[in-house]
Amino acid sequence: MTRHTARKPFGTVRTRLTLLYTGLFLVTSTILLTVVNLLLTSAVESRVSSIAEDFPLFGEFPPGAPGAPELLVRPKVVDAVNTLPGAVLQYQWTVSAIVIAVLTVVSVVAGWWLAGRMLSPLRHITATAHRLSLSNLHERIALAGPRDELTDLADTFDAMLERLERSVDSQRRFIANAAHELRTPLAVQRAAIQIGLEDPLPGRLVPVREKLLTANRRTERLIDSLLLLAQAEHGLDGMEPVALDSLIRQTVEETAADGVVMGVVITVDTRPVVVAGDPVLLGRLLTNLLQNAVRYNRPGGTVHVGLTATGVLTVRNTGPEVPAERIAELFQPFRRLHSRTRTADGAGLGLSIVLSIARAHRADLTARPNPGGGLELTVRFPVRTGTEPGDHRAP
CATH class of the missing domain: 3.30.565.10 (Histidine kinase-like ATPase, C-terminal domain)
Structure with a gap:
């Protein structure tokens, strides 16, 4: 009896491999971008601080004062420099989030395709196993490709099929021989009972003859049923x-x-x-x-x-x-x-x-x-x- 249980969510190997690939990508890419952004934050803030230290008089002269640079927009420049790190970092985090989202979709598609390519030999093995029965044990998987775990599995399965085929052939020959060896003596016994104990018989031998014939017929039916049961359990030779x-x-x-x-x-x-x-x-x-x-x-x-x-x-x-x-x-x-x-x-x-x-x-x-x-x-x-x-x- 074969039972088919309901497949659980994320139950296929291909789905689990895709989720694994995507999860690893998300973890590694998130760590990478976070570290890069933190280092960039530190570098930008440090650079802005060094600029302020290099120009200590920047923004201290009122407009028109003697020795003041001829920049009437100096206060706006100062504000722009001070807000530069926050603007750059905000832009960097936004771009990073968009890139991660896009690459996540790409990783799902690529992971699904890659998992399918890796599992295609397993699908071939499974399809062959479903197709095989006792009537076509001569078929083999014969998986081609480089030597790896999957080809070793296919070769092991083929070797098992070869041993099973030899065993089934041996049992079929045994059934055929048993059918001949068991039916022939019973037929001889039945003929001996019917011919050797023909009428007229003494009254006391008549029930004995009937009992022997009944037992002989029941034994023949039992042997025929057992042989037919064995034949059916070993599959069909042709359809x-x-x-x-x-x-x-x-x-x-x-x-x-x-x-x-x-x-x-x-x-x-x-x-x-x-x-x-x-x-x-x-x-x-x-x-x-x-x-x-x-x-x-x-x-x-x-x-x-x-x-x-x-x-x-x-x-x-x-x-x-x-x-x-x-x-x-x-x-x-x-x-x-x-x-x-x-x-x-x-x-x-x-x-x-x-x-x-x-x-x-x-x-x-x-x-x-x-x-x-x-x-x-x-x-x-x-x-x-x-x-x-x-x-x-x-x-």
Whole structure:
């Protein structure tokens, strides 16, 4: 089950790096300009003081006095010199504030661009990781560029994918060999029981023969279910367009022909939908959902199968009440609720197989109890053009 938590403000690495770059720029530039302005203040005041000391008679002669400089505007010049430091410093601080504001905007833009350039290899790695599944483990990141931490990360990820691919191939070969080695002895046993214990039999051997055949069939169903579960959990080897609505109608007809309905009324309401997947596995998914809805129903109950144009499959049935807090147990292998085990059929793998097949098709499976009893199972398939990964979760 994959959970997607809400992204917090400033949660992306790119945003945090941009804020870090901008913050460092603001701190350093503010310190720099403050120091420069303070030093300039000290230098200007010192220079004005030295000018006053160099001209001690400046401004002491009244106009027209003997020996006075021929400057009738001497008092205004004195005022201008005295106010010069404040004017210069005020101008300097104003210009500094404007420069800091402009450069802050520039630093945000430059920091965002630089962070994007630095993180682009990570986006490539993340996109590849999202795209990979058990059906395309042969793909690699193959990140190009100078040797650094990011290329080391990509190479490590590629090496892990290679080991995983070898492991999956080994398990697939094991499943194929196990299918042959397990089914063949069971088929031989069934033939020996049916042929070797043919009628006429002594009365005491007839129930023994039936018990052996029943145990043999249940073992075969269990092995088939386990192998199918393992195949679904290891992904799809290939995908093709599947008309899901036609497959639903075919599954309903086969279920009725096999005598599984047992008086339960099945209604079907489908819209034409094409999904990408394995038709055999999708057929097994539908069969398990339908048989589960029929088998765990009440006499004279109903089953409704619906399919919307957006690829939402719903199977809803009547039946015993299921506590909402225990629904997750239904999707665990060999786990069934006490109220749902009044049958000798199956081994508790039906919904586990449904969940694995749904995940292999990037579908979202949910379940909820119906008011008054029964379950509503919903499978949301990505439509044929929707190849994006969904939120694979079990209820």
